Amino acid sequence: MRHQFELETARNPEALKRIVIEPVSRVEGHGKVTILLDDDNQVHQVRLHIVEFRGFEKFIEGRPYWEVPVLVQRLCGICPVSHHLAASKAMDMIVNGGILTPTAEKIRRLMHYGQMLQSHALHFFHLSSPDLLFGFDSDVARRNIVGVAAANPDVAKMGVLLRKFGQEVIRVTSGKRVHGTGSIPGGVNKSLSLEERDYLLKDADQMIAWSRDAVRIIKTLHRSNPALYDVFGDVPTTMMSLVDDKGDLDFYHGALRARDKDGEVIFDQVSYQGYSSLLTEGVKPWSYMKFPYITTLGEEKGWYKVGPLARVQNCDRIPTPQAEEERLELIAHGNGKPMHGSLGFHWARMIEMLCAAETIKDLLLDPDIMGAELMATGPRREEGIGVIEAPRGTLFHHYRVNADDVVTYANLIVSTTNNNTAMNVAVRDVAKNYLQGHEITEGLLNHIEVAIRCFDPCLSCATHALGKMPLEVTLVDASGREIDRMTKDSEGRVGKGAA
Amino acid sequence: MSDPKTFFLDEEEIPFEEGQTIIQAALSAGKFIPHLCYHPEFKPHGSCKLCTVRIDSRTVTTEDGQSVKIPGRAAASCTTPAQEGQHVESEVPEILDLRRTLVQMLLVEGNHYCPSCEKSGKCMLQGLAYDLGVMDPHFPQYFSKREVDASHPDVLLDFNRCILCELCVRASAEVDKKNVFALSGRGNTKHLICNSESGKLGDTNLAATDKAANVCPVGVILHKRHGFEVPYGQRRFDIAPISDNPVQYAPVKEQV
Known part of the structure; x- marks a missing residue:
């Protein structure tokens, strides 16, 4: 496993020149990359900084629990359904111990798979396809979805309509395309009418066909240039995701499984209710985003990646036939070893989109989605943990609610946060391999952004810690000599000396 | 005649x-x-x-x-x-402008975050804002610091949304005969209080079935453990705007 601290901190930053990519474009939220180079353009430091600041964990405190699934989804405008459902699952634990009626569970699944489809379509077609179709250092004026529409109108149309379908699934199940209210603690507030079911079902086969086409596009690109696709942003690391009780891919529910970089299982069928001892959330003074790692492996070796590439290689099987065929091809491409090149995320992501399209059709044909039993009751608890596989990876929501029905504690580990170290390692790998010793151009810098985009990060979702970030303030005189230094550690302790 | x-x-x-x-x-x-x-x-x-x-x-x-x-x-x-x-x-334009301004002032004076409010879609203030064409708050947000009183077993008070209409005060005094609520303070410190020694709703004799617990036009007085049960499209003002069927707000004629 590559050392995560390589190129994280230069020894003599003041003597180096600094390149800033800000904002990182075609990702959700606001981030920047800083690169420190010497006079020979040798790379000494690369950091992906998350410069947004949110604070949801803090202002959820004191709010009534039934507001939380609706409130917390405002973290994001791209995959709010993930937060809506993860919070609902946690609140299910609180109101009834986690029981759902078959109708409620299937409506939630339908909503979630609709979201998976629209989010993956958005990312692949709107955000990443310009890089993949035109080249990383192609004309920047053309490198966008408008350029794709001009050069490949059928591809652009496919992307737009796939996303639209996913959004319609969300609208029908939650009331709105973005920020609906369908899922409530203990169940859902509506099921589908026959008209709604038929409205979605009429397009389901087309969506499956287009999703399969999308897999073929990325598969062809990948196979046509393995020298690039197999090694770009190579991050050999542990992979973690939910799998169901048979080890199959499941985006809505399951238990945690992790494989090491060689594909060997580290742990399996671990209940996410014990996530807080399984994972530790590390912090660094230069980022608002935390750096989680598997506790038993330690900070240096315990970092991991989540999301499509982890999920598709972590599971034993995808339960829908066409996606499973494609998964087997991806696995075969690795010749018995897991793929860790960051561009592999796109291939895995399109396989997941195909799985989502197939699952949506299966759910639409299930009469339970038109059932009338929407809510379940059970014993009340004061603590709930809900975990879901969001489009970008494993998402943890953890709440405590007191006897007065008010939230007293909230902790979120957002998908992108899980990938923080892996993204930093990927951009350092790209910087070292592509920028090292070269005259820096826009096209070369776009290589850095391409590596970040592979992870489809949602930077706005991922920055919500409050009061936990260690800080270091250094006072220097005009010549650069350090005069004084104050530090605050992750527990809020203030003192003199290094953090 | x-x-x-x-x-x-x-x-x-x-x-x-x-x-x-x-x-x-x-x-x-x-x-x-x-x-x-x-x-x-x-x-x-x-x-x-x-x-x-x-x-x-x-x-x-x-x-x-x-x-x-x-x-x-x-x-x-x-x-x-x-x-x-x-x-x-x-x-007429002059009066509509005045009403629009009043709604905008109410929206910034309290902390009205409609997206996460259970009353959204059946809130009179929100309904009037839509009806009057309020497109933005216009005034700077006041960010008043207000608390939630969750001490009652069945009813929650979110003072962030109080518009001081005194409907709950009047309902409790005139209908329920309990005097659970009152307004206290003056000017911009005026606020809703509960009539108990601790000042907490849980120490009053309010019942969830009282008129006062069911009359709030905004999202202050909420029934606990119920939220967002009515889907979008089926909420009161989704079905018809607040100004539809004005007779619903008229006094009921006494039977002779």
Whole structure:
């Protein structure tokens, strides 16, 4: 496993020149990359900084629990359904111990798979396809979805309509395309009418066909240039995701499984209710985003990646036939070893989109989605943990609610946060391999952004810690000599000396 | 039997009975006048001023032959008795601007975060904002610091959304005969309080079935463990705007 601290901190930053990519474009939220180079353009430091600041964990405190699934989804405008459902699952634990009626569970699944489809379509077609179709250092004026529409109108149309379908699934199940209210603690507030079911079902086969086409596009690109696709942003690391009780891919529910970089299982069928001892959330003074790692492996070796590439290689099987065929091809491409090149995320992501399209059709044909039993009751608890596989990876929501029905504690580990170290390692790998010793151009810098985009990060979702970030303030005189230094550690302790 | 008495609302003749206020007569005749503190079951309050109308404006001709409008007096239609032959203006730009401004001031004075409010879609303040075409808060957010009182087993108070309409105060005093609520303080420190030694709702004798627990026009008084149970598209003001069917807000005629 590559050392995560390589190129994280230069020894003599003041003597180096600094390149800033800000904002990182075609990702959700606001981030920047800083690169420190010497006079020979040798790379000494690369950091992906998350410069947004949110604070949801803090202002959820004191709010009534039934507001939380609706409130917390405002973290994001791209995959709010993930937060809506993860919070609902946690609140299910609180109101009834986690029981759902078959109708409620299937409506939630339908909503979630609709979201998976629209989010993956958005990312692949709107955000990443310009890089993949035109080249990383192609004309920047053309490198966008408008350029794709001009050069490949059928591809652009496919992307737009796939996303639209996913959004319609969300609208029908939650009331709105973005920020609906369908899922409530203990169940859902509506099921589908026959008209709604038929409205979605009429397009389901087309969506499956287009999703399969999308897999073929990325598969062809990948196979046509393995020298690039197999090694770009190579991050050999542990992979973690939910799998169901048979080890199959499941985006809505399951238990945690992790494989090491060689594909060997580290742990399996671990209940996410014990996530807080399984994972530790590390912090660094230069980022608002935390750096989680598997506790038993330690900070240096315990970092991991989540999301499509982890999920598709972590599971034993995808339960829908066409996606499973494609998964087997991806696995075969690795010749018995897991793929860790960051561009592999796109291939895995399109396989997941195909799985989502197939699952949506299966759910639409299930009469339970038109059932009338929407809510379940059970014993009340004061603590709930809900975990879901969001489009970008494993998402943890953890709440405590007191006897007065008010939230007293909230902790979120957002998908992108899980990938923080892996993204930093990927951009350092790209910087070292592509920028090292070269005259820096826009096209070369776009290589850095391409590596970040592979992870489809949602930077706005991922920055919500409050009061936990260690800080270091250094006072220097005009010549650069350090005069004084104050530090605050992750527990809020203030003192003199290094953090 | 003599002809019913009438007045004119936006030039339309409105019948009224002796003792009716302008808003009561207008709503009974199917004409909507925006309101928040008015409620057909309680005595008029006249505090929110949303129902302000202009009464008896005149047009005079100047010496050089120009017609000039002399605005009549502005009055709360919930406290002003209807009078024979009165000319009342309600749906005119000047009055609509005034109402829009009042709603905007209410929206920034409290902490009204509609997206996560259970009352969204059935909130009178939100409904009026849509009806009046409020497109933005206009004024700087006041960010008043207010608390949630969750001490009652069945009812939660979120003071962030209080508009001081006193509907709960009046309902508790006039209908429930309990005096659970009151307003305290003056000016911008005025706030809703609970009548118990601790000041907590949980130490009052409020019941979830009381009129006071079910009359809040905004999202202050909420029934616990219930939220977002009505899907989008089926909420009260999704089905019809607040101004639809004004008779629903009119006083119920007593059976003879």
